[in-house]
Amino acid sequence: MKHAPLLFALPLLLSLFACTQQPKHPQADLINQRTATAMTDDEILKYADSINANLATLDKQSSLIFLEGEQSMYVEKYSSNAKPLLYQQNLDNKLISNQSKKYYLKNDSLLLLQENIKTNTGLTESRTFFRNNIVFKKEQRTAANEAALKKQPFLSVRSATTASQTTDNEEKQLKTLEDALAQSGAFVMHFEQFIDIPEESIIQLKGGSRNGYTANVIVRTPDALIDSLQKNPALFKHEKLNFKWEIDDKEAVYVPVGANITSAKGLNK
Numbered sequence: 015m016k017h018a019p020l021l022f023a024l025p026l027l028l029s030l031f032a033c034t035q036q037p038k039h040p041q042a043d044l045i046n047q048r049t050a051t052a053m054t055d056d057e058i059l060k061y062a063d064s065i066n067a068n069l070a071t072l073d074k075q076s077s078l079i080f081l082e083g084e085q086s087m088y089v090e091k092y093s094s095n096a097k098p099l100l101y102q103q104n105l106d107n108k109l110i111s112n113q114s115k116k117y118y119l120k121n122d123s124l125l126l127l128q129e130n131i132k133t134n135t136g137l138t139e140s141r142t143f144f145r146n147n148i149v150f151k152k153e154q155r156t157a158a159n160e161a162a163l164k165k166q167p168f169l170s171v172r173s174a175t176t177a178s179q180t181t182d183n184e185e186k187q188l189k190t191l192e193d194a195l196a197q198s199g200a201f202v203m204h205f206e207q208f209i210d211i212p213e214e215s216i217i218q219l220k221g222g223s224r225n226g227y228t229a230n231v232i233v234r235t236p237d238a239l240i241d242s243l244q245k246n247p248a249l250f251k252h253e254k255l256n257f258k259w260e261i262d263d264k265e266a267v268y269v270p271v272g273a274n275i276t277s278a279k280g281l282n283k
Contacts, residue, residue, distance in 0.1 A: 089103050
């Protein structure tokens with residue numbers, strides 16, 4: 015019976031230890047849950063909020079900023095333990111419209127598509143909810159400005175396409191976003207020219223097709239690769255370059271070899 019007090023205290027000690035191991039953000043545990051069973055729309059929104067609250071702790075990957083005509087597009091991907099949690103597609107058509115699409119996933123299953131569109135006439139926000147990769151609810155609200163939009167309730171919307179068609183479209187869109195991040199498919203980019211003017215230096219990339227995407231990368235700090243591109247641009251013409259960049263104020267900025275953020279390997283042949 016000498017060990018009875020210790021046995022009695024053990025559950026209390028374990029409980030106290032568990033309390034000290036709670037995540038920094040109260041909603042972080044929602045991200046780490048393994049199952050994504052039949053979640054309600056409210057549960058999905060709470061899950062999306064938990065991802066938004068923990069963006070700084072997630073692994074982030076950004077695509078180049080791809081230009082096609084008057085429109086620019088880039089993608090951001092947030093992951094945890096190599097599992098994608100959020101894709102964000104940013105579309106900007108200069109003075110006509112600005113659009114953001116956020117795809118929230120759990121265990122590779124799409125749960126929520128949140129879309130914001132800004133035009134000269136106002137704002138539109140829509141939310142599409144998925145269960146087992148099938149749409150079960152869609153809602154939308156509109157207003158003249160952001161302050162008024164937040165006061166508007168979401169109203170149910172009947173989709174013009176079937177639930178399965180919508181899911182197929184979004185699955186194809188997610189594949190497109192992955193291609194943009196990996197520079198594959200329609201987003202394969204090759205060196206076109208190095209623009210060196212007093213105001214700034216730019217690596218200009220171009221896709222394979224005649225009317226395909228282009229991309230510009232601003233160079234603020236040169237390194238060995240940049241020196242080679244400046245001195246012998248013809249040597250790299252139509253080659254695929256392997257380097258790192260970061261998105262800064264909606265511009266792709268070259269990250270030189272030796273920078274703390276990441277590293278580059280130069281020409282990938």
